[in-house]
Amino acid sequence: MDFTISEELKSAQQLAQQILGDFTSVDQLKVIEKQAERMDTALWRALAEAGLLGLDIPEGNGGIGLGFYSLTMLCEEVGRTVASVPVIPVLVSAAGTLRRFGSDAQKDHWLSAIASGATLVTAALEEYNNDDPSMPGSSAQKMDGGYSISGTKICVSQAQSAARILVSARAGDDLVVALVDPRAAGVTLNAQLVTTGETRHELVMNKVQVPTADIIVTGREATEAMEWALQATRTALSAMAVGVCDKMMRITGSYTSEREQFGRALATFQAVSHRVADCYKDVECLRLVTQQAASLLDQGRPADEAVLMAKIWCGDVTHRVSQASQHCHGGTGVDRDYVLFRYCELARQIELTAGSSARLMGELGQDICAEYLAKAG
Amino acid sequence: MNIELTTQQKALQMEVREYMKTVMTPELLEEMKIDDLKEGGGPEFRKQYARMGADGWIGLSWSKELGGREMSHVEQYIFTDEVVRSGFAYPFLTTEAVTPVIAANANAEVREEVVGGVKQGKVTIAIGYSEPNAGTDLASLTTRAERDGDHWIINGQKMWTSLGNFADYVWLAARTDPDASKKHKGLTMFLVPTNIKGFSCNPVHTLGVRTNATFYSDIRLPDKYRVGEVNAGWKLITGQLNIERLSLFTHGQVDSLYQGVCEWAAETPAPGGGKIIELPWVQHNLAKVKTGLEVVKLICWKQAWTMDQGPLNMADASVAKVYSSEFFVELYRMLLEVMGQAGTIATHSPGAVLKGKLEFRWRVGAVLTFGGGANEVQRDIIAMAGLWMPRTR
Incomplete structure (x- = not known):
């Protein structure tokens, strides 16, 4: 048992903090927020130049190969600064899946371009009422030279600017994981405004022809790929939530220590300070389950239950810390000239992405039932 | 990692x-x-x-x-x-919390007598901190120790002296300077042999287990039983609190209860067919218990690991105490809910589930949120030490 974070990872984290800090003043955030499809391209470039887009991309493919755990640390820092950079869809869901399940030719073609910041490949894992990409409603039909894919994916980040969008579809009993070109015939992108205030897209695919070169994996391996992608995405969301919640809680601690009512700082009321102390406790719990899930995935060990529990905590803690922070701020917290609303919006977005707490609690309960029924024989 | x-x-x-x-x-x-x-x-x-x-x-x-x-x-x-x-x-408090302090601070003869006895599993020590009017505000305790040559005359009453009915000593906090500028500065620690004249013990029956009220009436205690310097007792009390907490909340016992209830629910038929564990609300409770228990395990491991690296951060120690104590109480309830009425059948009565262990744990669990430092005090510590917020008043 060892909770040590290596010096190498700590340096990468400090570098990320420094760069993210340089790009996320309130004025800078406001400029980016005016964009339709939000993306701080200058920041993305700076992260690329520092090597941070290639944390979980092998050295042979233009990355620095520090592994999945280091990437979750980057996600945490992005959460802490509410920066508009698509680290999870691009680096975790898409690049992470490509590096583990793509062919050599695909890895050569895409990974170094992602690491250098030249190209965006995003992922569309969710459909309406379905957050499990290993059981999609979208369908694929084999044809000469590739597959024809139809179906609808929702809330896709960077759908317009990405060179490809990673999707899964069902071909009979088989699963297909493919890269869809958003400019291909049969693709329609419909703008969707989401809680964070950014525009994402509904991706409607109507018999989109995907050439063999863009088919990542099929069959049993495709199911493994999507299970990995979902676990990695949930873990990365939990890591981002650690950053978001840790920062919200600290903002609230500082605010209530300075704000005076009845002639004294709000924080000197136990009713107030205890609510913030509970946030501290919640963040620590979330941090521990997230670290556990991330380190298991990093080592390629089974992480199913650890990830479920991390995302359940993620959903609960984002909700509780966000509400407590808003409450303790009074009217200031909801004012868009103050920084807190961005954290609250991102918290809610994370909470409802890739499975809510209630839905995952149901799944975990079914797993427990199956485990013990099997034992009882 | x-x-x-x-x-x-x-x-x-x-x-x-x-x-x-x-x-x-x-x-x-x-x-x-x-x-x-x-x-x-x-x-x-x-x-x-x-x-x-x-x-x-x-x-x-x-x-x-x-x-x-x-x-x-x-x-x-x-x-x-x-x-x-x-x-x-x-007796974890004897072996882990008190004995190391005695070893470091007691006079050679007493150290030999007590530490040697504990090592052989022959000596147990009860804790004499709380009093009828000194609980959370421990430093306001009033049990007096007055010097009389090379003896101390001790008078007062302690409350919740668990193990006091069979322990060989009481690890006693007493006031030696009633005029100290701050009340925690006037305290000294003693070891009181329970066979000494003037010591007596009355049972106090609680919701859960038996504990005791202990009485100290003109006890003449040789100075060799004083531990540490006169009026320097407070840091001997507080220095061991983190270690004490490491044995208060552990994962294994509650994990066994969780597993026991899962096994019971997988074997027990539900009224409408199938097993209890197939009911959605049962699965929901079990999943909530598992999700919370995982953090108990991780907090315990992280605390122990951190203590091997250096001192434990005060806020993190308090987080562990608040989280675990409040979750244990929730866990007992959620597991008892699964059993329903059968969860009320006491140990040794026919029909008791898991030998009534959960019924009993709930009884004992009532003390968790205030014992070992009330959770309100722990939250004050978290806000101050973890977030640099001002002291509440």
């Missing part, structure tokens, strides 16, 4: 688990049916405690000079976790 037990740590875990099965003899289980002996003190308890001493299981964390094995905190936690899981009333 690798949050799993190593092969060696797992081996230790299994070694302790197997050993403790031999400690929990049928005779001991029979003896523990008697209310007053649930927390130890009976002849079979004494026999098994002494056997643990003879087999070298007491004082694993102590220094080699004291005859310990200088085990790391992580190893010590693994030991504690398994002992608690076994149900043995091991």
Whole structure:
């Protein structure tokens, strides 16, 4: 048992903090927020130049190969600064899946371009009422030279600017994981405004022809790929939530220590300070389950239950810390000239992405039932 | 970052688990049916405690000079976790909290007498901190110790002196300077042999187990039983609190309860067909318990690991206390809900589920959120030490 974070990872984290800090003043955030499809391209470039887009991309493919755990640390820092950079869809869901399940030719073609910041490949894992990409409603039909894919994916980040969008579809009993070109015939992108205030897209695919070169994996391996992608995405969301919640809680601690009512700082009321102390406790719990899930995935060990529990905590803690922070701020917290609303919006977005707490609690309960029924024989 | 037990740590875990099965003899289980002996003190308890001493299981964390094995905190936690899981009333406060302080601060003769006795599993020590009017505000305690030559005259009353009915000593906090500028500066620590004239003990029966009120009436205590400097007792009390907490909340015992309820629910038919565990609300409760329990495990491991690296951050120690105590209470409820009415059937009554262990844990669990430092005080500490917020008033 060892909770040590290596010096190498700590340096990468400090570098990320420094760069993210340089790009996320309130004025800078406001400029980016005016964009339709939000993306701080200058920041993305700076992260690329520092090597941070290639944390979980092998050295042979233009990355620095520090592994999945280091990437979750980057996600945490992005959460802490509410920066508009698509680290999870691009680096975790898409690049992470490509590096583990793509062919050599695909890895050569895409990974170094992602690491250098030249190209965006995003992922569309969710459909309406379905957050499990290993059981999609979208369908694929084999044809000469590739597959024809139809179906609808929702809330896709960077759908317009990405060179490809990673999707899964069902071909009979088989699963297909493919890269869809958003400019291909049969693709329609419909703008969707989401809680964070950014525009994402509904991706409607109507018999989109995907050439063999863009088919990542099929069959049993495709199911493994999507299970990995979902676990990695949930873990990365939990890591981002650690950053978001840790920062919200600290903002609230500082605010209530300075704000005076009845002639004294709000924080000197136990009713107030205890609510913030509970946030501290919640963040620590979330941090521990997230670290556990991330380190298991990093080592390629089974992480199913650890990830479920991390995302359940993620959903609960984002909700509780966000509400407590808003409450303790009074009217200031909801004012868009103050920084807190961005954290609250991102918290809610994370909470409802890739499975809510209630839905995952149901799944975990079914797993427990199956485990013990099997034992009882 | 690798949050799993190593092969060696797992081996230790299994070694302790197997050993403790031999400690929990049928005779001991029979003896523990008697209310007053649930927390130890009976002849079979004494026999098994002494056997643990003879087999070298007491004082694993102590220094080699004291005859310990200088085990790391992580190893010590693994030991504690398994002992608690076994149900043995091991006196952790004696071995882990008080004895190391005595070893470091007591006079040579008393150190030999007490530390040696504990090491052999022959001595237990009760804690004499709380009083009828000094609980959370411990520093306001009023039990007096007045110097009389090379003796101290002790008068006062202690409350909640658990084990006081069979312990060999009470680790007593007494006021030696009533005029100190701050009330915590006028306290001194003593070891009071319970066979001394003027000591008496009355049972206090609680919702859960028996504890005691202890009385100190003109006790003439030789100065050799003073531990540490006069009026320097406060730091001996607070210095051990983190270590004490490491044995208050452990994962194994509650994990066994969770597993026991899962097994019961997988075997027990539901009224409408199928098994209890197939009901959605049962699955929901079990999943909530599992999700919360996982954090108990991680917090315990992280605390033990951190203590091996250096001092424990005050806020994190308080987080562990608040989280675990409040979650245990929730866990007992959620597991009892699964059993419904059967969850109210007491140990040894026909139809008791899991031998009524959960019914009993709930009773004992009532003290968790205030014992070992009230959670309100812990939250004050978290806000101040973790977030640099001002002191509340």
